[in-house]
Amino acid sequence: MSGDELADALALANGHRAAPRTGRTGPGGPGEREHRTGHHDWTAARAAAARAGAERRPEPATVPLADALGHRLAEPLDALTDLPAFDTSAMDGWAVSGPGPWTLAAPPDGSREDARDEPSGGPHGLLAGHGAPAPLPDGHAVRIATGARIPPGTTAVLRSEHGEVRGRRLRAPRAPQHGADIRPRAQECRRGDRLLAAGAPVTPAVLGLAAAAGWDELPVLRRPRAEVLVLGDELLPSGLPEGGRIRDALGPMVGPWLEAAGAEVTATRRLGDDADALLAALAGTTADLVVTTGGTACGPVDHVRPALHRLGADLLVDGVAVRPGHPMLLARLPGGAHLVGLPGNPLAAVSGLLTLAEPLLRTPPRTDSGGPGPAGPLPTAPLLGAVQGHPRDTRLVPVVQDDRGARPLNFSGPAMLRGIAAADALAAVPPGGGSAGSAVPLLRLPWA
16 A cells, blocks of 8 residues: 555544434535545445454354354364375385385285286275285385375376286386386375464465364354345335335345455344434444445435434444445444444445445454555556546446457446446546556455
């Protein structure tokens, strides 16, 4: 982050925290403040949300591997065993001792190999999961399966396709190199090696690594609990629009989006335009993050800012110089939970999710044992077509990215979802617009 961006971020966070207590956003106040510093204000808003994420103090817990997905590690992940724990075969074939040809050792089941055996068939030999095998004398070979323990005295594994059995003799056009196709003990790690740092997200691959390294349970920082409050009497939960009312597009979308960003969504509730119900919901929430949809502007039924004023919340971000979505906000409730207020227009709400909610959720919290820092700068790509910009604000435009760049999509109005449904990113077009070929930051969508 540049010095100017850091200054903007600090000004944004420090200058607005006391706003609700002064009545600037409460009943009778002048309402939403206009931001006119362009791209830096949008960047500063994301920085403020990331700082709020870093300040979280999530609940630590030890959970079974099956329940750990999506959380972050509360402690470093160290190997509890060597990996592999013993020398193993990397291929199906024969464990051989010396340069060959080799005399075939009798398989453990007492059966015999002869010229009728195909390299891929015949007696089983040494299999994965069996105990320690007997030593292999010099000049001998024994059939072995992938993952089986290597007998003491083995110099290499000869692959099945490279050997020929005649009677009790195994021959190969050339002897394998010493150690070929043997995975030596501790090739991947030794017991006690640091595999992952505290704060690392628990992905499916991490679950596999933890299991291989001997873990049955993991110490994790539980995912932040999120609650979605859908506001607006005009919204229908089902059916076709009628009587001036429209379908609720955000209720079905926001919860899964937050889940993809790392939250555990505990409820999605529809409150309509009931100011008292909203106030009670905010005052009584047990979530770490509350996300509201609609009600962030200054109309007669926009109750989010008045509710925050009555609660004495700290307003960390009060509007962002971005289109669509400029009435979005970020607040800290008295109990410590955060609130992200999304505008009611669907694409404007997506803008709020990517500008405020995702940086807050994806920033690793600070832990006593450390952890990764905030994410680096956004990736960039050249625009494959010119994009008209706003004269003062950043504009977020749905795009499809390929190896040439980012192609802007149609249907990018604040009330439209058709463009974002086909997109894999939003391009952050600076004030004034972007010409074809100009590089712009990209906000990747969670499923892209």
